[in-house]
Amino acid sequence: MKPRIVIVGAGHGGIQAAASLREEGFEGDITLLSEDPALPYQKPPLSKGYLQGKQTDEAILFRSANWYTTNQIDLQLGVSATHLDPATHQLTTSAGDTLTYTHLILATGAANRRLPLPGADEVLYLRTLADAQQIGDRLAQAERVAIIGGGFIGLELAAVAVEKGKAVTVIEYQPRLMQRVLPPVISDVFGRTHLQHGVQLRLGVGLQAIQKQGHSHTLTLTDGQSLTADLVVAGIGVIAETGLAASAGLVCEDGIRINEYGQTSVPDIYAIGDCAAHDNPYAGKCLRLESVQNAVDQAKTVVSHLLGNPRPYRAVPWFWTNQYHLKLQMAGISAGFDTYVIRGDEAADKFSVYYFKAGKLLAVDSLNRPADHLNARKLLEAGVTPTEAQITDLIFNLNGVL
Ligand SMILES: Cc1cc2nc3c(=O)[nH]c(=O)nc-3n(C[C@H](O)[C@H](O)[C@H](O)COP(=O)(O)OP(=O)(O)OC[C@H]3O[C@@H](n4cnc5c(N)ncnc54)[C@H](O)[C@@H]3O)c2cc1C
Known part of the structure; x- marks a missing residue:
């Protein structure tokens, strides 16, 4: 058989x-x-080009x-x-x-992890194509959008919604955006950029209650303030x-x-x-x-x-997120770093952060510097740590240390 x-x-x-x-x-x-x-x-693409209308189902x-x-x-x-x-x-x-x-x-x-709150039955979540289609339809009708969760998916949605002219509020329990995976040197750039585009950021507060009123929802926050939204989407992690x-x-x-x-x-x-x-x-x-x-x-x-050719899993972890003009590519896992070195131009939102632990390269986050990202994956795979002087010297080709 x-x-x-x-x-x-x-x-x-x-x-x-x-x-x-x-x-x-x-x-x-x-x-x-x-x-x-x-x-x-x-x-x-569901939280990026598809919802923006730039990518079709096909x-x-x-x-x-x-x-x-x-x-x-x-x-x-x-x-x-x-x-x-x-x-x-x-x-x-x-x-x-x-x-x-x-x-x-x-x-x-x-x-998707769901909000454990009474009144949250009409909150939408994004995981599937059907979810994206529903959010897209509702977004077209909505004027005020509340997004629960300032992680990757919530923020990509916020960027799409505000670029469609919606009034967007992001509610994030932590004091910083994407705090779980990004240090301030990167997440602050995203925070500033969302504010510049008109997104309201409510950081360090949670959602206490949601009440439906006609076609809209009143959200009560843990600091006692409230806001009204026509559409509420939560991106609060997965199980x-x-x-x-x-x-x-x-x-x-x-x-x-x-x-x-x-x-x-x-x-x-x-x-x-x-x-x-x-x-x-x-x-x-x-x-x-x-x-x-x-x-x-x-x-x-x-x-x-x-198929009889066993090779243990050792792949370098990498990930990306696109929000506005910010294209962030992450290689390695930066948790636990003790120092970092920056390569590139922070003022122009074009830089990479090289994270070290005990002198060894741990991870690299590259903002609008795709060549650094590709090189970082190779450095991490080879276990090679460039010097601070090599990293900060933009003329120096980091592929040369491999
Ligand atoms: C909106 C969104 C944006 C994202 N953006 C990025 C990004 O920019 N970069 C990135 O690296 N990752 C991103 N991710 C994460 C990435 O999509 C996931 O890590 C990836 O899809 C994981 O692949 P998977 O095959 O493990 O699971 P999935 O792609 O989730 O596939 C699992 C499938 O299994 C099916 N299934 C579950 N149980 C059963 C069952 N009992 N019987 C039959 N079928 C079942 C589900 O219906 C599902 O379709 C994003 C995810 C989402 C939702």
Whole structure:
């Protein structure tokens, strides 16, 4: 009997796994289950070009419908995996089928954390194409927009909304924007830029209550102030989709626990992407990464292992966000740095921050300096730390130290 690999989830991880399996010569059956009814699409544009109206539905597809047929990938849209039995290698689906697999790849992603407040039922969240379409429709009608959460998605939405002429307020519990992942040297640039574009920033306050009044909502903040909005969108983080794995007895700790080859506690079941908790060599601890890079590179790691060419996961983490003219690209994980050095022109919003810990390069955030970002990924991968003099000398080609 032919081997059969079942992949649950057709996001960045699931699609890459299917593509890599065929590219690497896997000739068995591939079944790809997608709870989402839409032809699989990329998520990053949803809060950027898609909502801006610059990218169409077709432009954000991973692959055309033909690609799945040509590559003999049995894509089942609008079908979720509902029950997993690792002992019998069987997966039950919402379509009523029982699939027997040789290997299973869980690429189930994450779900939006929801506001635990009464009255918050009409708050919108952004994760799927359907969410983006709903937010786009509502945005067209709205004049006042409140965004709960000053993280990447909330701020990308704020930039899109204010550029459409809306009155936008961002409510962030922390005293700084994107505080969890960015130090002040970068996040302050974003704060200033949002203010310059007219976004109201309410930092260091939380949301206490929401009340619907006619077509609008009154938001009461923890400092006692209130504001009214026609549209409220929350971007307050995500929770790993571990339900299927956990109920099948796989070890889960804020994510499905995997080893350096992507194997879960049941070796013929793998997990990748947003749902997977792994020991990351760049973070020096177990974590989940919510990024395209991580989903794609973990998919490649799993496929290599499955096809008998094991290579442990060591990819340099990287991420990006686009807000107005600010294109930020992050390489490595800067948490825990003790010093930093700046290369470039801060006044022109064109600079990179090189973070160090005990004299070793830890991470690089590049603002409107894409060449620095590409070089940083290579430096981090090679474990090379340039000197402060080399970093600050704009004439010096940092590729030269590799
Ligand atoms: C609006 C937005 C903007 C983003 N911007 C960026 C960015 O700029 N840069 C960046 O690096 N990352 C960005 N991200 C994060 C990035 O999209 C994710 O890290 C990436 O999609 C993770 O891929 P994944 O395959 O792990 O999960 P996902 O892409 O979330 O795919 C998981 C899929 O699994 C499906 N699924 C779940 N459970 C089941 C089940 N039981 N049965 C069947 N199917 C199931 C879900 O429906 C989902 O489609 C953004 C995310 C969003 C939502």
